[in-house]
Amino acid sequence: MNRYPVWKYAIIVIALLVGLVYALPNFFGEAPAVQVSSAKSSVKIDATTETRIVQALASAGIKPDVVARDANSVKVRFETTDTQLKAKDVIQHALVPDPNDAGYVVALNLLSRSPSWLTALRAAPMYLGLDLRGGVHFMLQVDMQAALTKKAEAFSGDLRTTFREKNIRHSGITRNAQTIEVLFRDSATLGQAKAVIAESFPDLLVADQPEGTGYKLTATIRPEAARKVQEQALKQNMVTLHNRINELGVAEPVIQQQGLDRIVVQLPGVQDTARAKEILGRTATLEVRMVDESAEGRAAELGTGPVPFGDERYADREGHAVIVKKQVILTGENLSDAQPGFDSQTQEPAVHLTLDSKGARIFRDTTRENVGKRMAILLFEKGKGEVVTAPVIRSEIGGGRVQISGRMTTVEANDVALLLRAGSLAAPMEIIEEMTIGPTLGAENIAKGFHSVAWGFAGICVFMVLYYHLFGLFSAIALGVNLLLLVAVLSMLQATLTLPGMAAMALALGMAIDSNVLINERVREELRGGVSPQAAIHAGYDRAWATILDSNVTTLIAGLALLIFGSGPVRGFAVVHCIGILTSMFSAVFFSRGLVNWWYGRQKKLKSVSIGTVWRHTAEGAITKAQ
Numbered sequence: 001m002n003r004y005p006v007w008k009y010a011i012i013v014i015a016l017l018v019g020l021v022y023a024l025p026n027f028f029g030e031a032p033a034v035q036v037s038s039a040k041s042s043v044k045i046d047a048t049t050e051t052r053i054v055q056a057l058a059s060a061g062i063k064p065d066v067v068a069r070d071a072n073s074v075k076v077r078f079e080t081t082d083t084q085l086k087a088k089d090v091i092q093h094a095l096v097p098d099p100n101d102a103g104y105v106v107a108l109n110l111l112s113r114s115p116s117w118l119t120a121l122r123a124a125p126m127y128l129g130l131d132l133r134g135g136v137h138f139m140l141q142v143d144m145q146a147a148l149t150k151k152a153e154a155f156s157g158d159l160r161t162t163f164r165e166k167n168i169r170h171s172g173i174t175r176n177a178q179t180i181e182v183l184f185r186d187s188a189t190l191g192q193a194k195a196v197i198a199e200s201f202p203d204l205l206v207a208d209q210p211e212g213t214g215y216k217l218t219a220t221i222r223p224e225a226a227r228k229v230q231e232q233a234l235k236q237n238m239v240t241l242h243n244r245i246n247e248l249g250v251a252e253p254v255i256q257q258q259g260l261d262r263i264v265v266q267l268p269g270v271q272d273t274a275r276a277k278e279i280l281g282r283t284a285t286l287e288v289r290m291v292d293e294s295a296e297g298r299a300a301e302l303g304t305g306p307v308p309f310g311d312e313r314y315a316d317r318e319g320h321a322v323i324v325k326k327q328v329i330l331t332g333e334n335l336s337d338a339q340p341g342f343d344s345q346t347q348e349p350a351v352h353l354t355l356d357s358k359g360a361r362i363f364r365d366t367t368r369e370n371v372g373k374r375m376a377i378l379l380f381e382k383g384k385g386e387v388v389t390a391p392v393i394r395s396e397i398g399g400g401r402v403q404i405s406g407r408m409t410t411v412e413a414n415d416v417a418l419l420l421r422a423g424s425l426a427a428p429m430e431i432i433e434e435m436t437i438g439p440t441l442g443a444e445n446i447a448k449g450f451h452s453v454a455w456g457f458a459g460i461c462v463f464m465v466l467y468y469h470l471f472g473l474f475s476a477i478a479l480g481v482n483l484l485l486l487v488a489v490l491s492m493l494q495a496t497l498t499l500p501g502m503a504a505m506a507l508a509l510g511m512a513i514d515s516n517v518l519i520n521e522r523v524r525e526e527l528r529g530g531v532s533p534q535a536a537i538h539a540g541y542d543r544a545w546a547t548i549l550d551s552n553v554t555t556l557i558a559g560l561a562l563l564i565f566g567s568g569p570v571r572g573f574a575v576v577h578c579i580g581i582l583t584s585m586f587s588a589v590f591f592s593r594g595l596v597n598w599w600y601g602r603q604k605k606l607k608s609v610s611i612g613t614v615w616r617h618t619a620e621g622a623i624t625k626a627q
Contacts, residue, residue, distance in 0.1 A: 002537050002601035004594055012594050015586070016481065019488040021118070025125040026487055028113040031065065032084035034091055035109040037073040043103040049095075050074050056094035062087050066111075077111045084108060108270075126490050128268055129498030129572065130254070132449070134442035135268040136276050139433035142261045145178075147233035147427035148226055150328065152178045155204060155219070157327035161365070162200055168192050171214065180204075180219040183211060190215045230260065233426035236333055238263055240425050254496075256567060263429070268496070277431065288330040290366070291374035291390050297323040314378060316387040324376045324387070329366050333426060334359030340413040343394075343403065349413040351391075353402035360398065368396040449502035456506045457483065460513050468520050470610030474595045475516035475588075482512045482580070482587035489579050500573035508580025511555065515588035519544045523611055533606045541593050548589060556581045 036053060038045055050069045053076060057064060064087070066077040076091075078084045088106060095104045110133075112125050130137060156175045159182065163170055170193070171183035184190045190208055194217065197206055203225035208217045221229070238255050245253045245267065254266035270276050291297070292311045299305030300313065300323045307313050311323050334355055343350045355363055366375075376390040394403070460479060464472035486508060490497065523540030531539065559581060562574035600606055 002534055002597045004597050004601075008590075009594060009598075012591055015485065015591075019481070019485045021121060022123045022488040022491045023484050025112055025114040025118055025123050026491060028115075028125070030110040030125075031077050031079065031113050032081045033075050033077045033109045033111040034084060034088050035073050035075050035105075035107050036091060036095065037105045037107075038103070045069065045071070045073055049104075052094060053091055056090050057087060060086070060090045062090060075109065075111055077113075124491060124494065126487070127494060127496040128442070128446070129496050129501070130266045130268045130437055130442075131499045132442050132446050132497065132502075133268040134437045134440075135266065135270045137433075137435040137437070138265045138267075138277070138431050139258070140263045140265065140429040141432045142234055142237055142263065143428045143430075144230045144233065144261050147229055148178045148221060150331070150427070151229045152180060152221060153326070153328050154331075155201065155221070156180045157329070159197070159201070159219070160327070162196060163193065166192070166196055168196065178221060182217045182219070183214055184217065185214045187215060190217060193217060232333070234261065234263070236426040237429060241265060262432075277434070287328050287378045287380065289324040289326075289328055289376050289378060290370060291376050292323045292325055293373055312385075314376075314385045314387050316390065322376060322387045322390055324378065329375075330355075330359055330362060331426070334362070340410075341403075349410045350403050351413050355402060363402055364396065364398040367393050371395055445499055449499060453483075453502060453506050453509070456509055460509060464513065464516070468612045470599075471520050471523070471596070472612070474592050474599075475513060475520065477595060478516060478587045478592035479509060479513055481591050482584050483509065485583040485587060486576070486580050489583060490576065493579075495575055495579075496572065497576070498569060498572040500569040501576040504573045504576035504580065508577065508584065512580065512584030512588055514551075515544075515548045515584060516592060518547055519588070519592070520611060523609070527609070527611070533600070533609045537596060537600060537609065541589070541596075545589060548585070552581050552585055 036045070036049065047069070050067060053074055054064075054067060057076070062078075062083060064076045064078055066075075068075045068077075076087065078087060085108075088108060092106045095106065112119075114123065114125070152175055156173055159180065160173050163173075163182075169185075169189060171185060173180065173182050175181075182193065184193065194206055194208070197204055197219065201219075203222055204219040205222045206217055206219045208215055210216075234257060238257065241255050241263065242253070245255075245265070254264070254268075256264045258264045267276055292300075292308060294308070296305060296308040297311060300307045300311070301321050303321065307323060310326055312326055313321055313323055316322050335353055338354070339352045341350050341352050342348065370393055372393065374390045374392055377388045379386050379388050397403070457479065461476035464475045464479075466472070468475065483505075486505065495501075519540055522544040523536050526536035526539045527533065556578060559574050559578040562570055563578060566574055600609060
């Protein structure tokens with residue numbers, strides 16, 4: 001009756017082994033380390049890089065604990081933070097002799113002390129949140145007006161193209177901040193233009209008024225369209241920040257929207273705050289424009305004439321002037337991928353781009369009209385623009401597959417592809433709040449959270465053993481298994497543990513033991529009714545299961561609601577809460593019954609079970625101790 005088949009015990013053993021292996025790394029702690037990664041796509045991390053690092057440390061008399069290399073970086077672990085700081089300076093001096101032309105990123109980091117056999121099994125500790133590990137917190141303000149101005153500039157270019165296709169003559173299109181102004185000579189042409197805008201540009205709000213002998217049409221972005229532009233700018237900036245933070249080697253950054261125009265960035269475990277601020281503070285945006293190759297543009301490029309109307313002067317990487325048109329053809333948001341390569345015909349270095357549907361249409365029309373002309377890719381950083389490259393358009397390009405080549409080296413092709421692939425900010429940002437949480441405070445929070453869970457666990461175990469005797473011991477062991485599996489699952493998922501998560505862990509212990517209390521009381525009730533011990537154990541587990549399932553499902557629904565609709569600390573609490581419910585159903589029912597079956601199921605003539613005092617109601621209404 002109360003016997004598990006072998007396969008059920010096999011499941012229990014496997015679950016315990018897997019849980020133990022993946023929970024173990026959390027008990028080894030972390031050690032200070034230096035991480036070296038590539039700053040340019042042309043610089044590779046290989047065995048030579050590792051050898052240079054080891055030789056530099058040896059010449060300085062520094063002995064690392066571990067040197068590990070993967071596809072993207074070399075990580076060197078040390079015993080103390082003092083050694084870590086000295087090693088960083090030594091490696092920086094050896095690999096980056098010229099700070100203005102850095103080929104490597106040398107950053108401080110923390111690495112797990114887990115032994116190599118655990119690492120080989122891909123067992124890694126949980127990530128710790130900012131409140132537990134320490135790190136840096138930034139709040140960035142997004143310049144939404146710049147995003148709207150850029151959108152207005154794009155609209156003015158689209159209007160110019162559309163009017164040309166529809167053969168609508170105008171006396172000039174200009175942009176004044178976020179307002180587009182178009183001049184017409186007669187009311188008939190004005191009416192045609194308004195009809196085209198109403199049909200093709202529903203996001204623009206138009207008004208017209210007499211202007212001298214003609215008419216002036218004024219177009220502004222509708223409020224609802226402006227809100228959509230701002231939302232998209234915020235989302236694109238958050239995605240780009242994720243790509244940039246990868247340079248810091250941060251395992252689990254937190255990037256969240258706050259309000260309508262602010263982004264909160266938390267980088268747990270980051271010690272090199274200056275480097276973090278440099279990465280986040282970069283306000284780079286990418287734009288694609290046409291180069292003005294007219295006689296006036298050439299003269300302005302050579303410095304023998306003024307910059308033509310509608311053009312702007314920017315310098316390339318070598319300091320040479322390039323005259324580009326103000327009209328923006330594409331931005332980084334139209335690119336879905338960028339890879340370096342070579343021209344199949346000339347074998348020149350090239351960059352292969354993949355555009356989204358809108359970008360593909362725009363690029364097809366632009367390249368058809370500008371074959372043999374130069375197209376400039378510009379990088380704007382902190383208000384200053386630079387021409388990254390100005391390649392030649394070879395032919396009309398459709399289908400969203402674009403090749404940019406000409407006047408480009410292999411290194412430049414790699415750099416441009418990396419820059420385009422990483423994405424650009426849709427609008428500039430600036431850091432308006434900065435806060436650093438030291439490792440000491442994080443260690444105190446870890447200690448307090450650990451003590452709360454440990455004392456809660458110990459208190460529950462003592463109560464259960466005193467009240468339910470051997471069944472209480474089984475329940476306490478099942479509770480320990482629940483805690484083990486909860487930590488193991490969080491580690492396997494590489495979830496981030498925060499203080500609210502530790503609170504959810506303590507709460508999960510109390511909720512998990514509730515299932516065992518239900519089972520134990522149900523067994524007592526069966527014994528109180530005069531049922532044999534073996535039958536009482538069987539009926540107790542079977543009849544308590546429905547109640548346990550109902551209570552856990554309803555609690556899980558509440559946890560999922562917190563996970564879906566919550567943010568920040570609430571989500572951290574919900575993740576641990578939901579996983580704790582699932583692991584408790586396994587440990588409290590499946591595992592604890594395995595223990596009970598293993599202990600009592602072998603006994604054929606079982607006369608009693610150790611489950612504490614069982615009180616029985618007599619026919620006269622008295623309460624007596626069951627024998």
